[in-house]
Amino acid sequence: MKRRSFISKGTLGTFSAILGTDIVFGNTIPLGYKPLALQDPDPFKLFQKDSDMTVLNNKPWNIEAKAHLLDDKITPNKFMFIRNNGLIPENIDVNKWSLTIDGESVQKSKTYSLSELKSKFQQYTYQLTLECGGNGRSEFNPPAKGNQWTIGAVSCANWTGIRLRDVLEDVGIKNDAVYIGYHAADIHLSRNPEKEPISRGVPIAKAQQDETLLAFKMNGEDIPLAHGYPLRLVSGGWPASTSGKWVNRISIRNKEHDGAKMTGTSYRVPCEPVAPGEKVADEDMCIIESMPVKSLITYPKSGAMIKEGQSLNIRGHAWAGELEVSKMEYSIDFGSTWNSCTIEKPVNRLAWQHFSAKISGFPKKGYYEVWARATDSQGTGQPMLLPGWNPKGYLNNACHRIAIKVV
Amino acid sequence: MSSENEFKQQVRSLYQKLIAAFGLIAIAVFAFIYVALNPSVLQNKPEETAIITIPEVEGKIENGIHVATGFIDGTGLTEVIQNCTNCHSAKLVTQNRMTKEGWVATIRWMQETQNLWDLGNQEEAIVNYLATNYAPQKKGRREVLTDIEWYPLEK
Numbered sequence: 001m002k003r004r005s006f007i008s009k010g011t012l013g014t015f016s017a018i019l020g021t022d023i024v025f026g027n028t029i030p031l032g033y034k035p036l037a038l039q040d041p042d043p044f045k046l047f048q049k050d051s052d053m054t055v056l057n058n059k060p061w062n063i064e065a066k067a068h069l070l071d072d073k074i075t076p077n078k079f080m081f082i083r084n085n086g087l088i089p090e091n092i093d094v095n096k097w098s099l100t101i102d103g104e105s106v107q108k109s110k111t112y113s114l115s116e117l118k119s120k121f122q123q124y125t126y127q128l129t130l131e132c133g134g135n136g137r138s139e140f141n142p143p144a145k146g147n148q149w150t151i152g153a154v155s156c157a158n159w160t161g162i163r164l165r166d167v168l169e170d171v172g173i174k175n176d177a178v179y180i181g182y183h184a185a186d187i188h189l190s191r192n193p194e195k196e197p198i199s200r201g202v203p204i205a206k207a208q209q210d211e212t213l214l215a216f217k218m219n220g221e222d223i224p225l226a227h228g229y230p231l232r233l234v235s236g237g238w239p240a241s242t243s244g245k246w247v248n249r250i251s252i253r254n255k256e257h258d259g260a261k262m263t264g265t266s267y268r269v270p271c272e273p274v275a276p277g278e279k280v281a282d283e284d285m286c287i288i289e290s291m292p293v294k295s296l297i298t299y300p301k302s303g304a305m306i307k308e309g310q311s312l313n314i315r316g317h318a319w320a321g322e323l324e325v326s327k328m329e330y331s332i333d334f335g336s337t338w339n340s341c342t343i344e345k346p347v348n349r350l351a352w353q354h355f356s357a358k359i360s361g362f363p364k365k366g367y368y369e370v371w372a373r374a375t376d377s378q379g380t381g382q383p384m385l386l387p388g389w390n391p392k393g394y395l396n397n398a399c400h401r402i403a404i405k406v407v
Numbered sequence: 408m409s410s411e412n413e414f415k416q417q418v419r420s421l422y423q424k425l426i427a428a429f430g431l432i433a434i435a436v437f438a439f440i441y442v443a444l445n446p447s448v449l450q451n452k453p454e455e456t457a458i459i460t461i462p463e464v465e466g467k468i469e470n471g472i473h474v475a476t477g478f479i480d481g482t483g484l485t486e487v488i489q490n491c492t493n494c495h496s497a498k499l500v501t502q503n504r505m506t507k508e509g510w511v512a513t514i515r516w517m518q519e520t521q522n523l524w525d526l527g528n529q530e531e532a533i534v535n536y537l538a539t540n541y542a543p544q545k546k547g548r549r550e551v552l553t554d555i556e557w558y559p560l561e562k
Contacts, residue, residue, distance in 0.1 A: 055498070056498060056502060057495070057496055057498045057499050057502070058496045058498060059494075059495050059496035059499075060495065139546070139549070139550065141543075141545065141546035141547060141548070142543055143503065143504045143505070143543050143546075145503050145505060145509065145513055146503070147499070147502065148502040148503065188522075189494040189495055189521065190494055190521060190522035192522055195522070300560055301558075302552070302555060302556075303555045303556045303557045303558055304558065304559075304560035305557055305558065305559045305560060306559075306560050306562075310562055311562075312560075369552065384549070385548040385549050386548050386549060398549065401552065403552050403555045405557060
């Protein structure tokens with residue numbers, strides 16, 4: 001991935017000509033910076049994504065799926081959303097890649113080479129649901145700033161790697177460990193090397209779960225570059241921002257980790273519910289942990305026209321953060337009546353579950369919407385309307401729906 | 408014979424002068440074209456100039472949209488392109504909807520945490536452009552489904 005190119009005074013003029021305008025402070029543009037007009041124009045080829053995926057942002061790259069693209073039980077790379085806070089690392093040398101475990105709560109910091117990690121610790125494979133905390137943001141009113149994800153910032157792939165817990169045991173951590181925070185090789189948008197684009201983490205208990213992995217493989221192959229090659233922390237069921245990509249250091253903290261996007265309002269919601277549009281002080285915002293119960297109808301694609309009397313098979317996936325989905329229902333009358341779907345058990349904890357149903361009762365010709373509603377093992381279901389408004393537009397788990405016409 | 412030689416010499420001398428003249432003209436034309444294509448060569452220390460002046464390229468607006476960036480055409484567009492597409496793409500702007508207050512707060516956040524520079528006297532034009540062209544729309548608690556592509560589903 002050697003895509004870095006350097007700017008001369010001559011090319012600045014070229015950039016200006018392409019943009020059709022002056023570049024103010026053109027002389028202070030950092031070396032290696034690529035104006036957006038000159039970035040790789042085909043992200044689908046670049047990241048091997050399906051051309052039906054939606055590009056929300058090209059600097060940094062943010063790409064999401066559509067509901068019907070997520071029909072596979074195990075999400076393949078081509079349908080997996082990309083969420084980046086910074087720029088993808090350049091010139092990765094796996095032979096020199098290392099992972100350092102440090103922080104206030106380690107006995108002594110320790111560094112492992114990638115091959116050491118692979119050979120020294122037992123490897124596990126889990127299918128893990130990763131959903132962006134801001135998935136569904138586009139529906140909030142008043143709108144929240146940021147990438148306007150609709151429904152496609154979720155995936156459930158197979159991840160293979162070693163347990164973070166095993167590594168922490170090998171290093172030796174102190175009793176006062178509270179949180180872990182990852183550090184990675186991605187580059188801040190300003191290209192300031194002093195700044196990290198994102199450095200988040202999870203409480204020590206989540207870090208020590210069986211399924212919390214330092215992964216080398218996704219769906220049996222090297223992790224694609226955009227998804228964290230060569231080493232990714234994967235903590236399923238939590239906002240995907242806790243699953244740090246391109247990880248090269250993990251700090252064991254004796255307090256809540258305070259890295260980039262851990263503090264302020266990032267990945268936080270009001271500790272107490274607020275009215276839509278209300279201002280919330282930073283100290284009244286609480287960190288998101290487990291993601292809420294949610295589901296997606298992945299078949300058929302919205303817009304299906306069926307003949308009168310024809311039945312309709314629907315299917316999709318449901319997930320509930322740390323919990324399991326215990327009940328799955330659909331409605332064709334805007335929630336007036338609900339019918340149950342068949343819901344499978346997860347292949348492992350934190351994997352999404354597959355549901356299906358046969359709808360044979362469309363009473364007459366006309367426009368319908370099929371709504372899907374999952375309920376988790378604690379009895380909490382998905383709302384039909386938008387859930388509690390929050391300033392950054394996180395955790396929209398409102399029921400998914402598709403349009404159907406009986407003709 | 409000597410007058411013939413003298414004539415030949417005069418012709419040769421004239422020939423050489425003509426070649427030299429054409430050579431000079433050719434160099435001048437080449438230099439003119441070079442300067443026309445690279446105006447910066449005549450500027451002293453261009454790195455001290457904050458703005459590199461290139462005339463606005465015409466024909467870049469289609470259906471009210473600036474083609475290269477996707478921005479809505481309007482007063483302040485130039486300032487927005489200059490200041491808002493250096494670190495992130497225009498798409499991060501165009502997919503968002505905020506009030507004037509919201510856009511100002513976003514600019515402050517970028518200045519405090521993301522190394523955005525002081526926008527100086529361009530800030531007003533930028534904020535007005537954003538608040539005018541990317542203002543929030545009332546969406547209610549759940550919008551109707553739109554942009555449905557209808558297709559027959561065979562059994």
